[in-house]
Amino acid sequence: MSALLRLSALPLxxxxxxxANAQLLTEKGxxxxxxxxxxxxxxxxCKANGYRVSVTIVGRAGEILLQVRGDGASPHTVExxxxxxxxxxxxxxxxxxxxxxxxxxxxxxxxxxxxVIALAGALPVKVGDEVIGAVGVSGAPGGEKDEVCVKAGLDxxxxxxx
Numbered sequence: 155m156s157a158l159l160r161l162s163a164l165p166l167x168x169x170x171x172x173x174a175n176a177q178l179l180t181e182k183g184x185x186x187x188x189x190x191x192x193x194x195x196x197x198x199x200c201k202a203n204g205y206r207v208s209v210t211i212v213g214r215a216g217e218i219l220l221q222v223r224g225d226g227a228s229p230h231t232v233e234x235x236x237x238x239x240x241x242x243x244x245x246x247x248x249x250x251x252x253x254x255x256x257x258x259x260x261x262x263x264x265x266x267x268x269x270v271i272a273l274a275g276a277l278p279v280k281v282g283d284e285v286i287g288a289v290g291v292s293g294a295p296g297g298e299k300d301e302v303c304v305k306a307g308l309d310x311x312x313x314x315x316x
Contacts (some may be wrong), residue, residue, distance in 0.1 A: 184213060184279060184287045188311050189220040192279075196291055196307035197224045200300075207293030207303065210235040211279075214286050216243050216269070224293070231292040238276035238300070239290030240269040246285045250274035250297060275300030277308060281315050 184192075193209040200207040201224065208223040208231035223232050241249045244267070253272040256262060274297025276290035289307060291300035308315075 181214065182281050182284065182286050184211060184219055186219070188314060191311055192289055192307035193220050193222055194307075195310040196289065196303040197222065199306040200224070200291065200294055200303040203294070203299070203303075205294035205299060205303070206231075207291050207300065208232045208235040209303075209307075210239045210290045212236070212239045212243050212288050212290075214243070216240050219287065227293045234271065234273065234292035235275070235290040235300075237269050237271035237290070238273055238292060238297075239288040241271055241288075242276035242278045242290065243285065243288035244270060246278055248274070248278070248301065249276040249290065250301060253297075273297050275304065277301065277304045279308065279315065 189211045192211060196209045197207065206224055206226040206228070208221070208227045210221045210232070211219045213219045218236060221232060221236065223229070238249045241252050245252050247255075249271070253274060256272050273292075275292055275294075276288055278285045279287040279289060289304045291303045294300045294303065
C-alpha cells in the first residue's frame with residue numbers, strides 16, 4: 155500500500171472509529187394539550203381581572219408552540235408576549251428577573267439579541283431544573299400582572315411538570 159493511499163484512507167478510518175455508543179437525546183417537552191391548558195388558564199385569569207391579553211408559549215428551542223390573541227387584546231401584545239417568552243426561555247429565568255439583571259449590568263442589554271425584550275410578564279417552564287420552554291403574557295397594565303396570569307397557567311399543569 156503506498157503512503158499516499160494510506161494517508162487518504164486515514165480520514166475514513168477516523169470516521170469509523172467514532173464512539174459506537176452515540177445515542178439519541180431524550181428530552182421532555184410541552185405537549186399541545188399542556189400548551190392549550192396553560193394558555194386557556196392564563197387568558198381566563200387575566201380576563202377575570204379585566205385584562206385583555208395575548209399569550210405565547212415557546213418550546214425548548216424558543217420556537218412558538220402556541221400563540222393566541224385574546225378577545226379585545228391590542229395587536230402589539232402578540233409580539234410582546236412572544237418576546238417575553240423567548241427572553242425567559244433564552245436566559246432560563248423570568249423576564250422580570252432578566253430586566254432587573256440589566257439594571258445592575260446594562261452591558262448585557264438585549265440590543266444584540268433578536269426577540270429579547272426587557273419587560274416582565276414571562277416565566278420559564280421547568281421540569282426540575284431543566285427548562286423546557288416558557289410562557290409569556292402581554293396586555294395587562296404592568297408586567298407583574300401579566301406574570302400572575304402566567305403563574306396561574308403553570309400552576310394548572312404543575313402536576314405534569316415533574
